[in-house]
Amino acid sequence: xxxxxxxxxxxxxxxxxxxxxxxxxxxxxxxxxxxxxxxxxxxxxxxxxxxxxxxxxxxxxxxxxxxxxxxxxxxxxxxxxxxxxxxxxxxxxxxxxxxxxxxxxxxxxxxxxxxxxxxxxxxxxxxxxxxxxxxxxxxxxxxxxxxxxxxxxxxxxxxxxxxxxxxxxxxxxxxxxxxxxxxxxxxxxxxxxxxxxxxxxxxxxxx
Numbered sequence: 001x002x003x004x005x006x007x008x009x010x011x012x013x014x015x016x017x018x019x020x021x022x023x024x025x026x027x028x029x030x031x032x033x034x035x036x037x038x039x040x041x042x043x044x045x046x047x048x049x050x051x052x053x054x055x056x057x058x059x060x061x062x063x064x065x066x067x068x069x070x071x072x073x074x075x076x077x078x079x080x081x082x083x084x085x086x087x088x089x090x091x092x093x094x095x096x097x098x099x100x101x102x103x104x105x106x107x108x109x110x111x112x113x114x115x116x117x118x119x120x121x122x123x124x125x126x127x128x129x130x131x132x133x134x135x136x137x138x139x140x141x142x143x144x145x146x147x148x149x150x151x152x153x154x155x156x157x158x159x160x161x162x163x164x165x166x167x168x169x170x171x172x173x174x175x176x177x178x179x180x181x182x183x184x185x186x187x188x189x190x191x192x193x194x195x196x197x198x199x200x201x202x203x204x205x206x207x
Contacts, residue, residue: 009037009040012040013035013036013037013040016035016040017035021206021207022035022206023035025206026039026043029043050202051197051203052197053132053133053194053197054194055194055195055196055197056132056133056191056192056193056194057072057191057192057193058188058191058192059090059194061191062090068188068191069187071183071184071187071188072184072187072188072190072191073188074181074184074187074188075181075183075184075185075186075187075188075189075191076188076191078177078181078184078185078188079185079188079189082156082175082177083131083185085170086098086128086168086170087128087130087131091130091132092130092131092132092134092192093127093128093129093130093131094128095127095128096127096128097112097113097122097125097126097127097128098125098126098128098168098170099112099123099124099125099126099164099166099167099168100126100141100155100156100160100168100171101155101159101160101161101162101164101167101168101171102124102141102142102145102155102159102160102161103124103161103164104124105143105145108143110142110143111123111124112124112125112126112142113125113126113127120166121166122166123165123166124164124166125166126142131189131192132192132194133192133193133194133197133198134149134189134192135149135189135190135192135193136193136198140152141155149186149189150182150186153177153182153185153186156171156175156177157175157176157177157182160174160175
């Protein structure tokens with residue numbers, strides 16, 4: 001869709017057919033080697049299903065294989081106090097749709113979940129993302145308007161638009177996080193990076 005990848009399925013298939021690397025890979029993956037929508041969707045489903053993060057420092061601490069630094073431990077406490085209701089462990093998301101008070105993007109005019117359901121109660125509600133590998137997945141928010149996690153935390157400290165009717169109930173009370181707690185929270189979020197997963201050769205650019 002134009003408001004997502006700005007691409008069509010037909011054109012994606014055309015690009016794949018013109019890429020010798022993908023022509024070779026489709027021949028390996030499928031008996032007839034045909035590049036079509038069915039094979040593309042199967043390949044994407046297998047690929048996305050194989051991307052699993054379970055070897056972060058957080059996971060190692062839970063398995064008794066490592067220990068948090070003092071800052072990471074304090075950040076984890078701050079996380080449990082202010083973030084865990086939506087970003088539930090161990091996936092660090094509850095897969096719900098929520099309005100986090102960021103407001104509508106004047107250029108995109110994206111109404112969030114309401115665009116699908118047609119229900120005004122879903123206005124500006126977007127899916128809660130996982131925080132695993134969050135230090136690698138910027139820019140942030142549903143429209144990419146924030147370029148750092150520092151900015152994201154500042155939004156929850158001082159930037160929430162409390163006048164929005166569909167603002168999540170968990171955010172209607174001002175979140176108080178000190179500067180040091182912010183530093184510690186960022187340290188904990190770094191502990192959610194899975195170096196094993198991101199260095200997996202299966203996820204490299206085909207050549």
